Each structure stands twice: as C-alpha cells, then as structure tokens.
Amino acid sequence: xxxxxxxxxxxxxxxxxxxxxxxxxxxxxxxxxxxxxxxxxxxxxxxxxxxxxxxxxxxxxxxxxxxxxxxxxxxxxxxxxxxxxxxxxxxxxxxxxxxxxxxxxxxxxxxxxxxxxxxxxxxxxxxxxxxxxxxxxxxxxxxxxxxxxxxxxxxxxxxxxxxxxxxxxxxxxxxxxxxxxxxxxxxxxxxxxxxxxxxxxxxxxxxxxxxxxxxxxxxxxxxxxxxxxxxxxxxxxxxxxxxxxxxxxxxxxxxxxxxxxxxxxxxxxxxxxxxxxxxxxxxx
Numbered sequence: 001x002x003x004x005x006x007x008x009x010x011x012x013x014x015x016x017x018x019x020x021x022x023x024x025x026x027x028x029x030x031x032x033x034x035x036x037x038x039x040x041x042x043x044x045x046x047x048x049x050x051x052x053x054x055x056x057x058x059x060x061x062x063x064x065x066x067x068x069x070x071x072x073x074x075x076x077x078x079x080x081x082x083x084x085x086x087x088x089x090x091x092x093x094x095x096x097x098x099x100x101x102x103x104x105x106x107x108x109x110x111x112x113x114x115x116x117x118x119x120x121x122x123x124x125x126x127x128x129x130x131x132x133x134x135x136x137x138x139x140x141x142x143x144x145x146x147x148x149x150x151x152x153x154x155x156x157x158x159x160x161x162x163x164x165x166x167x168x169x170x171x172x173x174x175x176x177x178x179x180x181x182x183x184x185x186x187x188x189x190x191x192x193x194x195x196x197x198x199x200x201x202x203x204x205x206x207x208x209x210x211x212x213x214x215x216x217x218x219x220x221x222x223x224x225x226x227x228x229x230x231x232x233x234x235x236x237x238x239x240x241x242x243x244x245x246x247x248x249x250x251x252x253x254x255x256x257x258x259x260x261x262x263x264x265x266x267x268x269x270x271x272x273x274x275x276x277x278x279x280x281x282x283x284x
Contacts, residue, residue: 002186009183010260013253016183017084018093020076021100025107028076032111035075039112040119040215042066044138046203047145051137060204064178064196071182071195077211078241081108083176083248087257109241112211120219127223135223146220149208150231161239164208168243169251171207174198176248180256208240 004012020028045066046059053059070077085104088096125131127139135143153160181194202209217225217232 002190004184004186006256006260009180010256012183013084013180013256014087014091014093014261017081017086018088018091018096020081020085021088021096021104023104028104028107029111031075032077032108033115034073035070035077036112036115036117036211036214037119038066038070038075038115039077039211040116040123043212043215044119044123044142047141048138051141057204060200063203064199067175067178067199068192068195071179072188072191076108076111077175078105078108078112079172079175079209079211079244079248080179081105082172082245083179083253086249087253090254090257091261113214116211116214117218120215120222123215124219124222139223142216143220143223143225146217146225146232147227149213150217150227150235154231154235160235164236164239165243167206167208168210168240169247170205170243171202171209171240172244172246172248173251174202174207175209175244176252180252208236208243210237210240210244213237213240 023031042063042065046063049059049062050056081104085101089098089101123142124139127136127142128134153164156163175198178195178198181198182191184194185191213236217236221227221229221232
C-alpha cells in the first residue's frame with residue numbers, strides 16, 4: 001500500500017511540524033476547532049455504542065473513525081502538535097523558535113477546547129431534550145465518567161496523580177503513533193489502517209486524551225456531574241496535557257527522529273592483521 005520508508009516519513013514529520021509553526025493564526029484556530037469538534041463527536045458515538053450494546057470493545061473499534069476523518073481533512077489535535085512541532089526546532093529549521101512552538105501549542109489547545117466545548121453543549125441539549133428533563137442513559141454515563149476520572153483519581157492522592165499522568169503518557173504514545181503511521185502510506189486505505197490500530201488501543205485501555213477530555217468533562221458538568229471545574233482542571237486536564245506532551249514527544253517524536261534522521265554511525269567490519277578472519281569493530 002505504497003509504504004514510505006522510516007527515513008522518508010521522519011522527514012515528513014519535521015516538515016509537518018515546521019508548516020504548523022508558520023501557519024496563520026486563523027487557519028490554526030479553524031483546523032484545531034474542527035479537530036476538537038470531530039473528536040468529541042467520535043467520543044459521543046463510542047459512548048452511545050457502549051451504552052446501547054454493553055460492548056466497550058465495539059465502541060473502541062469504531063471510535064477511530066473520528067480521528068481518521070479529522071486527520072484526512074488536515075485538522076490538528078494538541079496531541080499531534082506536541083509531537084511534530086518541536087521536531088522543527090530540534091532540526092534547526094530556519095525561523096523556527098521556541099516561541100513559535102509554544103504559540104502553535106497554545107492556539108491548537110484553544111481551538112480544540114472551543115470545538116469540543118461546542119459539541120459538549122450540543123450533546124447535553126440532545127440527551128436532556130434542551131435541559132427539560134433528566135439525562136438519558138447516554139447522558140448519565142457521561143456524567144459518571146466525569147466523576148470517576150476526577151474524584152476517582154483524587155481519592156488516591158499522589159498515587160492517583162501519578163496514575164493519571166502515566167495514562168496521559170501512554171495515550172499520546174499511541175495517538176502520536178497513529179499520526180505517524182498515517183505518514184507511512186501514500187494511499188487513503190493505508191493511512192486509515194495505520195491510524196486505526198493505535199487509536200483503538202488507547203481508547204479501549206482507558207488512557208487519558210486531553211482533547212477527548214475537553215468534551216467529556218464539560219459535558220459531564222452540564223449533565224449534573226458531582227465534581228467542580230477545579231477538580232476537572234487539577235485532577236484531569238492539566239496532568240493529562242503534561243502526560244500527553246511527554247508521551248508523544250519522548251516515545252514517538254524524539255525516538256524516531258534520533259534513530260532515522262540523526263542516525264548514529266554504523267559499525268563497519270575490519271580485517272584483523274595477519275589473518276583472514278573478519279572482526280567487527282565500531283566505526284570511529
């Protein structure tokens with residue numbers, strides 16, 4: 001399926017990071033807004049499947065449809081730019097600065113949150129008939145998710161915070177792997193297959209995705225979830241953002257860049273004096 005070799009798609013990763021840094025404010029916000037909205041709809045879709053069928057695996061299998069759509073339309077998630085944008089700085093692309101990277105992250109966060117928040121409001125209206133009745137089964141499920149994934153962590157103190165952070169790390173390890181996997185093919189089927197597998201894994205395992213949570217927790221608050229905005233920020237969103245940054249940049253961006261773009265010198269064979277035996281030695 002038109003496979004792209006690692007050295008080539010790592011160059012694509014750096015190019016993509018550079019392009020995102022220099023993108024206009026308007027386009028960055030629009031693309032981030034749409035990405036947040038589409039991913040929120042996919043999360044609502046998966047939760048609806050879970051509630052109606054009682055099969056969480058089925059929801060996880062179908063959730064990646066949203067991620068694939070937003071990627072193919074060229075929209076941006078915070079988790080993706082956490083991994084790609086810094087590579088342009090590390091590669092010393094002309095004009096790329098730390099300020100430019102931080103600007104890109106801030107704009108994408110803002111756009112993602114606005115898009116996810118709009119869908120959260122829309123879904124809250126749907127599951128309550130315009131706030132005229134108690135939430136339906138899907139709305140109740142969303143409300144309980146918000147409580148369990150804020151107060152549930154808080155109940156364990158520092159251990160809960162560590163667990164939350166690591167779930168954020170593992171999440172973007174998988175999500176950014178999906179972003180990169182899409183660059184491994186030049187065909188739509190190849191891109192979709194590459195993205196689908198790691199996204200399905202993260203969702204089924206219950207890892208913490210900062211943009212999905214921008215939908216889940218505000219909608220949960222609208223539906224009567226028994227936690228506060230500060231609970232959401234301190235016991236979910238902020239640690240999740242930090243974990244997503246570490247996971248995507250460390251385990252995907254930097255590792256691929258280090259081994260395929262800044263490859264270490266290869267070991268070369270050398271013939272030992274006075275013998276026909278070949279002795280492998282490290283290249284100087």
